[in-house]
Amino acid sequence: MEKMTYLSAKTKENIKKIDKxxxxLTLRTPSKKISVKKALNDIKKTKVNKKEINKTVQKER
Incomplete structure (x- = not known):
């Protein structure tokens, strides 16, 4: 029974941490919704730019 009480207390403590x-996070995050498609395209563009940079560096060597 003592273990169950301990686990219950730890669970409540963790729930409070998660809520906090x-x-x-909601205070830091702007209320404006971000398009997932746009975010993925931005990531793709940065990856392409890194590949191009690596190609130019290798050509210079």
Whole structure:
């Protein structure tokens, strides 16, 4: 029974931590929704740019 009480207390403590982190995140995150498609395209563009940079560096060697 003692273990169950301990686990229950730890679970409640972790729930409080998660709630606090969610609140902090919502305060930092702008309410404006970001398009997932746009974010993926931006990531793709940065990867392409890195590949091009690597190609130019290798050509210079």
């Amino acid at each position: 982190q969610e609140q902090e």
